[in-house]
Amino acid sequence: MPTTTESGEPDHPTVADLGEFGLIERVTRLRQQPDGTLLGPGDDAAVVLAPDGRVVATTDVLVEGVHFRLDWSTPEQVGGKAAAANLADIAAMGAVPTALLAALVCPPETPAQTAEGLAVGLWAQARAVGVGVVGGDVASGPAIVMSVTALGDLQGRTPVTRAGAGAGEVVAMCGRLGWSAAGLAVLTRGFRSPVALVNAHRLPEPPYSAGPQAAQAGATAMIDVSDGLLADLGHIARASGVSIDVRAADLEVPARLAEIGSAVGVDPLRWVLTGGEDHALVATFGGAVPDGWRVIGEVLAARDEPAVTVDGREYGDATGWDHFGPPTHGRGAP
């Protein structure tokens, strides 16, 4: 039996103490919805502006023990990460986000503070990009599962798919690569620093506005790096029927990655090429590359099959993350 305050509420209530509606009340109260939210949580469904007459939609799910560990990340970071993965997908279409929805499953004995923290993290990301968390659902289950849906608006632009890359174009990226993987490598070895890398794993910082920017500049194909640069370029190569060659010399390997790589005996280039979850954007361009983007390779005609190479050669073991493979408590190269 939990201790209680004078008001009769437990000191450290669980989600079972609050109940479904109490929990929903806690995570929705006092949240201001932006103007584009015509009807927020609390009804059967939300209503959100879709000025373009089309809506962009994507769903990503995070599972405790698979995608995150609450001894490594705060609930706020996990909530933020769930939002970021979805918002990056919206950006990678060349769209701007308009709303988030979230379904939260957690064991009844989960501290209410944990559930609230997940919502706080989700809201922090939503607010940072000017959208609201417009709806959701909560249910009990054996582990914490957070499923987030993001909606977006194309503002009249053509969606940038994975399928438009053509031979002779350049490949460019914007954002970070390898930071999350290096942070995960640090955490799996029992360390908590360098904080910049560990925090990059806990809560990515995708370059959201670079997506619409690239679409405006005529990007022919685009994807966000969730599985690893080579794996995700592989998606573009196969969808477009081209090959892609990355020039290692044009990839930035920050000093911090090099130092940690040297400390733990991992080639930091490996993190940059195969580490996922930083949600950098990579795109192909037939013309000029916009400010803030860095050219890292070129699009080639596919010989037999679409392939992704580094300096003209296959890069060993760059297969990316498989969700039903052995658990590693985080995606990307450890």
Next chain:
Amino acid sequence: MPTTTESGEPDHPTVADLGEFGLIERVTRLRQQPDGTLLGPGDDAAVVLAPDGRVVATTDVLVEGVHFRLDWSTPEQVGGKAAAANLADIAAMGAVPTALLAALVCPPETPAQTAEGLAVGLWAQARAVGVGVVGGDVASGPAIVMSVTALGDLQGRTPVTRAGAGAGEVVAMCGRLGWSAAGLAVLTRGFRSPVALVNAHRLPEPPYSAGPQAAQAGATAMIDVSDGLLADLGHIARASGVSIDVRAADLEVPARLAEIGSAVGVDPLRWVLTGGEDHALVATFGGAVPDGWRVIGEVLAARDEPAVTVDGREYGDATGWDHFGPPTHGRGAP
């Protein structure tokens, strides 16, 4: 080690045998998207028509052992039920559905056939209402969790919220009440018949088109019955600041419910008043009630607090389903 066919594929592959991308390929291949799906699964996000310039969005999550049991329902029924819960929410706003998205979490040892069955059930419901499953995500986790998001279009209509009911209006319903609860009562007692009731629990048949119909006819408030008639009318009462009185004599208690109620010692009216998950629609109307709707009560001025009564009196223990309450393997009154 699973047995394998001559082609080298296991006879009864698990989702781990297929891998993440193999599973996605299986559940998405050969699925035809309707015209409103401008871009379906396979890219960072989907693109769906939103002709109205607004999009209606809702998310519901089903958890194995909480919302369904695979010894009671087929995977197809569970997938269909997940779709139906969301599609009923879209209908309850007066909107027509435009797309579904789904996130599926399952243990690696889950038979691929189970995961495929969930997708087949989802697609069957989607097709029945003319929409596609436009995107999703799969991940491993300790139990099967299926989170579905539905999008909808208001076709120029004002969304019908829970908040517009006014004193002097009538309360009407369309669809079934109590069938799912009676089916659950049968299943929890170890029986598998009457099939009509058991199947109503396994896969509800919400009256989707009655939602836009009611909106067109000037419904002032509307909700779908997911937690139980009295509990969901309570949502309308509180949101609208009114009280609602239901006339028991105007509720239909089908002979099958009466027979089973008598067999198991439950007043069948209790299932009708408190059983959830049939996703009937209830709405309030100031004027004429549309065809197919049945008047079951009236809207009254709230005295002290908004209240829901049956024949002028409180109905005992009608609090509805709490997701963090004791497990009953299904919502609503057992």
